Amino acid sequence: MVKGSQKIVSVDQDIPIIDMSQERTQVSKQIVKACETLGFFKVVNHGVDQTIISRMEQESINFFAKPVHEKNSVKSANQPNFGYGFRDIGLSGDSGEIEYLLFHTNDSAFLSQFSFSSAVNCYIEAVKQLAREILDLMAEELRVPPYTFSKLISTVDSDSLVRVNHYTPSDEFLGGTTRVSDKSESLMRVGFGEHTDPQILTVLRSNGVGGLQVSNSDGLWVPVFSDPSAFCVNVGDLLQVMTNGRFISVKHRVMASGKESRLSTAYFAAPPLQAKIGPIPPMIKTVNQPRVYQTFTWSEYKKFVYSHRLEDSRLDMFRTC
Numbered sequence: 002m003v004k005g006s007q008k009i010v011s012v013d014q015d016i017p018i019i020d021m022s023q024e025r026t027q028v029s030k031q032i033v034k035a036c037e038t039l040g041f042f043k044v045v046n047h048g049v050d051q052t053i054i055s056r057m058e059q060e061s062i063n064f065f066a067k068p069v070h071e072k073n074s075v076k077s078a079n080q081p082n083f084g085y086g087f088r089d090i091g092l093s094g095d096s097g098e099i100e101y102l103l104f105h106t107n108d109s110a111f112l113s114q115f116s117f118s119s120a121v122n123c124y125i126e127a128v129k130q131l132a133r134e135i136l137d138l139m140a141e142e143l144r145v146p147p148y149t150f151s152k153l154i155s156t157v158d159s160d161s162l163v164r165v166n167h168y169t170p171s172d173e174f175l176g177g178t179t180r181v182s183d184k185s186e187s188l189m190r191v192g193f194g195e196h197t198d199p200q201i202l203t204v205l206r207s208n209g210v211g212g213l214q215v216s217n218s219d220g221l222w223v224p225v226f227s228d229p230s231a232f233c234v235n236v237g238d239l240l241q242v243m244t245n246g247r248f249i250s251v252k253h254r255v256m257a258s259g260k261e262s263r264l265s266t267a268y269f270a271a272p273p274l275q276a277k278i279g280p281i282p283p284m285i286k287t288v289n290q291p292r293v294y295q296t297f298t299w300s301e302y303k304k305f306v307y308s309h310r311l312e313d314s315r316l317d318m319f320r321t322c
């Protein structure tokens with residue numbers, strides 16, 4: 002049995018869908034509620050231009066269709082787990098039924114290797130703008146100073162990443178070792194094992210093929226139906242820390258059914274490496290909301306995260322008690 006495999010709830014009715022064209026205070030209320038209960042929601046009418054999305058998707062499909070030797074040549078100069086990857090995830094022995102492209106949003110030297118760098122840059126700008134807007138809406142409803150969260154991801158030295166994941170149909174991966182042995186799930190393979198995202202906020206979209214599951218407060222896996230016109234948004238570890246544990250950095254995973262190709266593109270909004278992260282003062286109340294996390298730099302936390310396994314719960318090490 003794959004460790005951490007829990008029961009699956011059969012519907013995704015528990016996933017909040019937030020219409021961003023509603024009145025602003027309504028949107029911010031719904032976003033905060035979703036972050037407190039699940040740490041995950043979908044946004045529709047988000048304002049990101051469909052042409053930018055389609056271009057990014059088509060270019061990604063073209064990239065993954067290239068011969069293996071060409072894809073393998075896309076490597077990052079100084080980080081072994083960046084660039085093109087196949088099966089191996091991170092540096093500590095995790096693997097999944099996946100091929101991917103992982104890169105820093107500010108790494109122009111790396112991006113210039115691609116014929117489609119302009120599509121990638123347009124996409125990054127658009128999702129960054131969406132992430133900032135969502136973070137500002139959160140700040141408004143939490144009554145914390147404006148731009149408290151968004152300013153961290155807006156600077157040129159922000160450490161944000163993009164990951165394009167391609168989960169290919171199973172016959173291309175016959176002999177995979179990461180099968181779930183539970184009979185009802187026997188055809189599903191672990192595409193990307195359970196984990197939380199270490200950054201501030203993740204903005205993800207996929208091509209209409211499902212597989213993403215989020216863990217709810219009862220510890221059940223809730224499937225997230227893929228809607229190519231929506232973006233999925235999830236709270237990352239740093240936002241859980243800054244809100245002093247009020248927001249939930251949601252555990253999630255991808256189970257690949259093996260019938261169709263799933264393509265997803267995740268933007269991980271992160272602060273600069275030297276940014277100090279800790280519970281923000283308005284989130285701490287001495288009596289009923291004492292400080293839960295220590296203050297640390299993103300660089301310190303990142304080092305810790307990257308030396309651990311995917312499913313390790315990492316924030317426990319940074320609790321005050």
Ligand code: GA4
Binds near residue numbers: 091
């Ligand atoms: C999960 C979120 C992002 O995909 C990622 C992943 C990173 C990697 O692929 O190198 C990590 C994983 C992620 C968390 C724990 C460590 C680091 C793999 C891994 C085992 C790019 C990220 O930032 O953290």
